[in-house]
Amino acid sequence: MRMNFIEELRWRGMLHDYMPDTEKLLENPTAGYIGFDPTASSLHIGNLATIMLLVHFQRAGHKPFALVGGATGMIGDPSGKSEERKFLDEETLQKNQEGIRKQLQKFLDFQGSNAAEMVNNYDWFKEMGFLEFLRKVGKHITVNYMMAKDSVKNRLGEGGGISFTEFSYQLLQGFDFYWLYKHKNVKLQMGGSDQWGNITTGTELIRRIEGGEAYALTTPLLTKADGSKFGKSESGNVWLDASMTSPYKFYQFFINQADADMPRLIRVFSLKTQNEIEILENEHSQSPEKRILQKALAQELTERIHSSHDLQNAIRASNILFGKDAVEDLKKLDEKTLLEVFEGVPQVKISKDKRSECKNVVDFLAEAGVFSSKGETRKAIQNNAVSINKIKITSPEATPTDFELLQGKYILAQKGKTNYVLIQVV
Numbered sequence: 229m230r231m232n233f234i235e236e237l238r239w240r241g242m243l244h245d246y247m248p249d250t251e252k253l254l255e256n257p258t259a260g261y262i263g264f265d266p267t268a269s270s271l272h273i274g275n276l277a278t279i280m281l282l283v284h285f286q287r288a289g290h291k292p293f294a295l296v297g298g299a300t301g302m303i304g305d306p307s308g309k310s311e312e313r314k315f316l317d318e319e320t321l322q323k324n325q326e327g328i329r330k331q332l333q334k335f336l337d338f339q340g341s342n343a344a345e346m347v348n349n350y351d352w353f354k355e356m357g358f359l360e361f362l363r364k365v366g367k368h369i370t371v372n373y374m375m376a377k378d379s380v381k382n383r384l385g386e387g388g389g390i391s392f393t394e395f396s397y398q399l400l401q402g403f404d405f406y407w408l409y410k411h412k413n414v415k416l417q418m419g420g421s422d423q424w425g426n427i428t429t430g431t432e433l434i435r436r437i438e439g440g441e442a443y444a445l446t447t448p449l450l451t452k453a454d455g456s457k458f459g460k461s462e463s464g465n466v467w468l469d470a471s472m473t474s475p476y477k478f479y480q481f482f483i484n485q486a487d488a489d490m491p492r493l494i495r496v497f498s499l500k501t502q503n504e505i506e507i508l509e510n511e512h513s514q515s516p517e518k519r520i521l522q523k524a525l526a527q528e529l530t531e532r533i534h535s536s537h538d539l540q541n542a543i544r545a546s547n548i549l550f551g552k553d554a555v556e557d558l559k560k561l562d563e564k565t566l567l568e569v570f571e572g573v574p575q576v577k578i579s580k581d582k583r584s585e586c587k588n589v590v591d592f593l594a595e596a597g598v599f600s601s602k603g604e605t606r607k608a609i610q611n612n613a614v615s616i617n618k619i620k621i622t623s624p625e626a627t628p629t630d631f632e633l634l635q636g637k638y639i640l641a642q643k644g645k646t647n648y649v650l651i652q653v654v
């Protein structure tokens with residue numbers, strides 16, 4: 229028997245808040261949902277934390293609904309936002325919806341007795357007129373109630389205020405919950421802790437319109453041990469789409485997490501059991517320098533989000549920079565990953581003719597501009613500080629044409645431990 233949903237979330241540290249009696253609801257199979265607005269063409273790693281709620285929900289035997297916010301995405305959720313947002317144009321919204329729908333599909337099981345379902349709230353809003361909305365939805369909720377929500381309160385003080393449009397957002401999300409309750413028997417809405425206000429507007433509507441009982445459950449927003457927000461790298465959001473955050477960068481993002489954050493992160497993102505995680509933690513604490521936890525999570529996620537092929541590539545790329553025996557790995561790297569791994573490293577070009585004119589490696593490295601002179605090159609080789617394609621150069625007499633061209637055109641020169649120059653033979 230699997231652990232029940234709440235227990236599972238509790239030991240994973242994924243439980244922020246839930247309404248009384250939610251535990252009772254979950255004693256029998258039930259249905260629950262989480263919504264995602266199409267604000268970008270891909271979900272990011274922060275969304276993955278809430279997706280994991282749906283995954284555990286389904287694994288515990290319940291029926292998960294993933295909602296794409298085709299309608300709500302046109303309005304913009306004020307929750308957690310200090311300023312009014314610009315509308316996205318229709319073309320962008322369309323593209324974004326398609327992107328996140330495809331991603332959500334990968335995480336859930338759409339077969340079996342508790343098969344997941346995807347819905348889009350545009351389907352029930354597109355036909356509804358303004359008058360109908362005011363009569364059917366707006367009448368049941370007071371402005372006083374709506375104004376007491378953090379998402380609204382925070383914008384009423386100083387600053388630019390809140391438009392009627394964003395103010396109304398909670399009613400749209402509230403109606404979604406009502407609609408799913410009524411038509412799909414959905415009793416629970418989940419989300420990040422910033423969604424509590426919107427979710428409870430839904431339970432309130434369900435009570436007022438239908439006299440029904442529905443429930444809310446939230447998960448903490450992830451922060452790092454140093455207090456900063458989790459999920460951003462220096463270059464911005466970590467996206468699940470490989471064309472926006474490459475599998476290599478995705479992998480490295482997890483490899484680079486601080487030890488202090490790993491126990492929390494691995495519980496949220498990994499599907500490993502409590503026992504498996506504790507074993508890894510023990511191993512990790514015996515030799516933290518091996519980064520056992522970071523590697524375990526980076527591997528599991530890169531494979532789940534991308535593919536095992538992408539994972540192999542990412543591991544190879546990391547070995548080249550940080551590992552010992554990287555000669556073979558370097559040869560296997562495709563051009564895109566090669567350029568990515570050495571992004572920011574100086575790149576120089578040398579012509580094929582020039583290369584074959586060079587008598588030896590000293591000439592070659594000086595000619596390519598890796599060192600400023602032949603004398604300097606010779607000295608570095610004597611000091612054992614030069615490698616080409618990760619192979620240590622032991623003799624100044626080595627001939628440059630002996631080095632295999634990576635992807636038919638690159639040579640990787642290395643000075644000392646960490647200084648690389650990528651030479652392109654043109």
Ligand SMILES: N[C@@H](Cc1ccc(O)cc1)C(=O)O
Pocket residue numbers: 262263264265295297300305349400401402404405423426
């Ligand atoms: N408001 C949610 C998305 C959402 C949209 C519609 C819903 O019915 C539920 C959730 C968010 O911004 O994350």
